Amino acid sequence: MAEKWAVVTGAGSGIGAVVAGAAVKNGYRVAAWDLNREGLEALAAGIGDGCETRVCDITDEAAVEAAVAALPGAPAVLVNCAGVVRFGPLLELPLEKWELALRVNLTGTFLVGRTVARRMAAAGRGSIINIASINGIAAAPHAGGYTASKAGVVRLSEQQAMEWASLGIRVNTVAPGLIDAGMSDAIYADAEVRRVREGAVPLRRLGTSDDIADTVLFLASEQASYITGQCLTVDGGLTKSTLANLPRPAAVDAVGPDAT
Ligand SMILES: NC(=O)c1ccc[n+]([C@@H]2O[C@H](COP(=O)([O-])OP(=O)(O)OC[C@H]3O[C@@H](n4cnc5c(N)ncnc54)[C@H](O)[C@@H]3O)[C@@H](O)[C@H]2O)c1
Incomplete structure (x- = not known):
């Protein structure tokens, strides 16, 4: 397989x-x-020759096996980006x-990881990037089964990374934050919700699909050849901001028994 798939x-x-378009570029x-x-x-109309499309249900084992069998060889990279969210109180x-x-x-x-990794293992190399979510790191109310599923993706990726490192396969997770795209379009169509959410992010903006694509391509690349088993959170600092807005009296610059 001369081409990198x-x-x-x-x-x-x-x-x-957007990840597919960036990969072609x-x-x-x-x-x-x-x-x-x-x-x-x-997608095909926009990208042209660089991509081959296939209708494939990733939950259908036979469909996934057929899609992998149709590839001309072992892909260099797999990005597991398909996902769904169904909201509702538990x-x-x-x-x-x-x-x-x-x-x-x-x-x-x-399923896709296992099937593609068998081909990668035979080739002795490959990089898998699983797309999770910040919901897999911090629970959000009324996210239904999404939170548990994405937390599962983070742990699954670590297990894959450990089991497949000796086969030459790296596995990492990208956990996107509040992304202004795709399944969140309906959320950010509400101007007030958008304003509040933007304000909650330390970098004061929503993320873009390009932010995620750039991270995916980095993890896929040789520059990341020593990185495996990691979850890279791409969220403008949101999940690290728990303590960011707590007040402290301006006059207090030291605390504890020896404070002077
Ligand atoms: N948009 C966000 O705010 C955001 C934030 C964090 C994580 N994510 C994650 O990023 C990924 C992409 O999300 P998006 O916002 O682009 O959503 P999206 O709904 O635009 O895209 C998801 C795609 O997955 C496909 N899909 C669903 N079930 C499938 C199946 N069984 N087989 C094959 N394809 C299937 C859908 O048809 C759809 O095209 C998802 O895994 C999502 O959980 C999104």
Whole structure:
């Protein structure tokens, strides 16, 4: 396989589409997989020759095996970006909503990872980037099964990294924060919600799909050849800001028994 292939799931929309486009710009041929046929067609129209699209349900084992078998060789990179969110308070959450989040976000990430990693292992190299979320790091109310599924993605990536390091495969997670794209479009269409959320981020802006694509391409690259098993949070500082806004009296510049 002379060309460097990158498989991108969830490439028919939002962040995945931007990651696919950025990968092509960086010299990869992209296998773009999604359930969303129209989204894939729009992607192909924008990217042209650089990508091959395929309708593939990442929760369907036979479909994933067929998609991997159709690749001309072992991909250099896999980006697991397909995901769903179904909101609702846990007390009333229907089992179907819980199971959908777990099945797509966690089981789908496992299934595609396992199938692609078998090809990477045979080639003795590969880089996998699983897209989680800051919801996998800090719980958000009413996120349904999303929080547990994304926390699962973080741990799954660590386990994959440990099991597959000796095979030449690196595995890392990217945890996007408040991203102005894709599944969050409906949230940021509300001007007041947008203003409050922007204000909560230490860097005072929402993230973009490009912020995520840049991070993914770094982790895929040789510059990251010594990085595996890590979760890189791309959130403008949001998840580190717990203590950022606590007041302290201006006159107090030391505390404790020896304070002077
Ligand atoms: N947008 C955000 O604010 C944000 C924040 C943190 C994390 N993320 C994560 O980033 C990833 C991309 O999200 P997005 O905002 O671009 O959302 P999106 O809804 O625009 O894209 C997700 C894509 O996944 C596809 N998909 C869903 N189920 C699938 C399945 N079974 N098989 C194949 N494809 C399937 C959808 O068709 C869709 O094209 C997701 O994993 C999401 O959880 C997004």
